[in-house]
Amino acid sequence: MAMPRRMLRTPSQRIEPAVLGAVVYILNEDGPDGLTVRAIAKRAKVAPMTIYNHFNGKNGLLEIVWTDGFSTLQQALGIETGDPAHDLIASALAYRNFALEHRAHYTVMFIHHFDGFVPSIPATQLAAQTFQVLVNHIQRCQAVGLFEGYSATNAAQMMWSACHGYVSIELTSVNFSSDHEGTFRSLITGLLRGLGPSLSTP
Amino acid sequence: MAMPRRMLRTPSQRIEPAVLGAVVYILNEDGPDGLTVRAIAKRAKVAPMTIYNHFNGKNGLLEIVWTDGFSTLQQALGIETGDPAHDLIASALAYRNFALEHRAHYTVMFIHHFDGFVPSIPATQLAAQTFQVLVNHIQRCQAVGLFEGYSATNAAQMMWSACHGYVSIELTSVNFSSDHEGTFRSLITGLLRGLGPSLSTP
DNA sequence: ACACTAATGGAACACTGTTCTATAGAGGGC
DNA sequence: GCCCTCTATAGAACAGTGTTCCATTAGTGT
Structure with missing residues (x-):
């Protein structure tokens, strides 16, 4: 039972709601200071790069x-x-x-x-x-x-x-x-x- | 006629007004985004460290x-x-x-x-x-x-x-x-x- | 089943605030 | 004038930021 070599990919359709939900969540919970690209990606369970591929960065x-x-x-x-x-x-x-x-x-x-x-x-x-x-x-x-x-x-x-x-x-x-x-x-x-x-x- | 090996020291009495003046100047001119420690120090003609010795950082x-x-x-x-x-x-x-x-x-x-x-x-x-x-x-x-x-x-x-x-x-x-x-x-x-x-x- | 797309992890860049270092100029006592 | 202390200096270093590039590989459409 080995750990997967990398995280499974997030299905495309779930990326947008997951990321936007993470943004709103972080803004409400930690305020504007906590809103970093890496934090958004982590909370959305998504790679930071996805934010640049799907959206236009922060x-x-x-x-x-x-x-x-x-x-x-x-x-x-x-x-x-x-x-x-x-x-x-x-x-x-x-x-x-x-x-x-x-x-x-x-x-x-x-x-x-x-x-x-x-x-x-x-x-x-x-x-x-x-x-x-x-x-x-x-x-x-x-x-x-x-x-x-x-x-x-x-x-x-x-x-x-x-x-x-x-x-x-x-x-x-x-x-x-x-x-x-x-x-x-x-x-x-x-x-x-x-x-x-x-x-x-x- | 050689360049001095480092900038001349700023007399102590001039540091405070120079730094505070730089802060106000940068805020008015470039807005909050431009207000970095290094930018303040540069404009005040002072070493960045001075901002930590004289004041309490940014x-x-x-x-x-x-x-x-x-x-x-x-x-x-x-x-x-x-x-x-x-x-x-x-x-x-x-x-x-x-x-x-x-x-x-x-x-x-x-x-x-x-x-x-x-x-x-x-x-x-x-x-x-x-x-x-x-x-x-x-x-x-x-x-x-x-x-x-x-x-x-x-x-x-x-x-x-x-x-x-x-x-x-x-x-x-x-x-x-x-x-x-x-x-x-x-x-x-x-x-x-x-x-x-x-x-x-x- | 196969090919193509795209999400991944990781390194890298320039920038941020901040701390630490050795050096040497300014200021005060004599 | 001289010397000694204090401190402003330059520079490296750290963790963090947004962002870009990369090879790898897991999803997805046919």
Whole structure:
């Protein structure tokens, strides 16, 4: 009963999910520092070279995580009932939920800068499209009198700043607030009210 | 006229400013990726070993940048005239100005995670103190009826989230807004209004 | 069953932070 | 001015990183 002279080959179809699963697992468990090519290969039970044959090295993997993340986020933000203000708030809550439930993706998309990783032009466009979903929400709100006097882009930038700021602070665990969800809700509804219709007496 | 067998020694008093200056320069010019011990030493015209003798390696340098940054920021936020709401807005603007004028420091403090860098306990306490300055602003505001129904900590968390979110997006140059300062001002004043006194008709 | 594809292990490269070494220049006491 | 101590220096060395190249050989399609 001799040891095989080398590890058995991983069937081709299982390589991609195994590697991507390893990336997400390591990011969630050990953080960005632990995400090395050799560690990914080891966890995926795959040779390091496979990461260069199947993907485009470490940056290729990050690009997939980035793209998958923005696709998921874009869908999560596309809430459309009859009430634009409600939709905007729901989208903000969905944004936070996405970050909490897909820490690994959110880290790659927004938090951690990986040495030498620059998303491709299509990947960047996908991110811009995702932002556009937010702009569309604002425009629907403007149709019913909210965000008067602001450009939709600027208003969207403000909403996104608030969401991203709160969430990124929450994820890096320097949130001094009690009741993380409640405070986030207050932030969003407060901002919506403050940027809402003029407060002059009717 | 022979070349000296080795570089002349850098006088002790000039080492610290030269090295710290090099760190800030490289962070501003090449970003976090370019900040290597050898690059710092080269730019400071100093031997790499000096960084380990004088400071505590790369992490020691980062800790100094962190500490200096929070000291400066804490002072910049300590605005106190008679008008609490005005002071809060002025502090928010000062926060953004600090980030723009001290990109390198802001990067180390809030944006980039450096492999293996964990600020010491005193350094972390200094950061918490800085946050407390914001809480104090909120409390003064509450004394004149603003932020009713919110805990000061939670309200401060919301304000900081908005500031940090906007600024970090601006620094990583994915700001879609026109008029960066104006939009930031709108964000802050809008949030202040939205979290302000109840909007029920008088 | 056979041929082709591609996953494997291992060596190698340039880079990183870090430690250790012997050397010799700077600074202070006389 | 002289000498002695302190320490900044250059350089090698270590483990780790992303990445490339290699011969070997196990899967896979026909």
